Amino acid sequence: MNGRHFAVKVGLSLAMIAATACVSATEEDETDSVDQALMLSLNPNADTWVQRTSAGFVDYGKSCELRTNDVHTAAIPNYILLKFPVPLTTVCSTLKTATLRLLADQGFGMPVATHWVANPWTPGGTGYSPNGCSTCNVASAGAAAFAMPGFGPVVTTTVVDQGCAWYKWDITAIAKRWCIGGNNGVLLTGEKNFEFTTFHSMESIAGTRPVLDITY
Structure with a gap:
């Protein structure tokens, strides 16, 4: 082998070693980044849907469903x-x-908004629907008087336009409020539509219940 060919081969070998080192370093950096981002996926420890009637607020705390309508125009x-x-x-x-995920039972193009909740609340309704809970069929029964908490303005909105589909809301700003003033949960309202929307509740069957994904 002459000196010229030897120099070329040495040069190529060094270049390949350098390239391998760069890939390895990049992979290590990406692994470290992933390791630093932890995730929790949580189901609710309380949920309900609430009606504002002429006689006051009532809720369905043990219902298979969570229901909302246009809170600005609906009679109830x-x-x-x-x-x-x-x-x-x-x-x-x-x-x-912090990302909220809900499985819709029914959706008709309703914009559904999230709000932070100002003070504690406790579900009161005690009845299940006689039909129980199934994959895409939820209903309510057994309303009880309810002490409605205060809540803040709209934080994020997602349009819910079909049933049997999962929907997401970025509620990071709400979760950060929990870190400052305590965790009173999240409230959802229907906006600007004459239809209604229903989701599966924590009483529904496994795999259909609400989820909160948190990365930290």
Whole structure:
């Protein structure tokens, strides 16, 4: 082998080693980044849907469904409340995202908005629908008087336009409020539509219940 060919081969070998080193370093960086982003997926520890009637608020705390309509125009507005067992001391210092996911039972193009909740609440309704819960069939029974909490303005909105489909809301801003003032959950309202929307509740069957995904 002459000196020229040897130099070329050495040069190629060094280039390949350098390229391999770059790939390895990049892969290590990506792995470290993934390791630092932890996720929790939580089901609710309380949920209900609430009606504002002429006699006051009533709720359906043990219903298979969560129902809302246009709270601005409906004769009997319906509100949804959910609360998740978020370990605030664990996630708050590094909280990155909080995403609410709900499985729609019925959807007719209703914009559904999220709100932060100002004070604690407790579900009161005690009855199940006689038909029980199934994959895409939910109903309510057994209303009870309910102490409605205060809530803030719209944070995020998602249009729910079909049943048996999952929908998401970015509620990171609401979760950050929990870290400051305590976790009172999240409230959902229907907006600007004369139809209604229903979702599966925590009483529904496994795989259909609400989920809160938190990364931190």
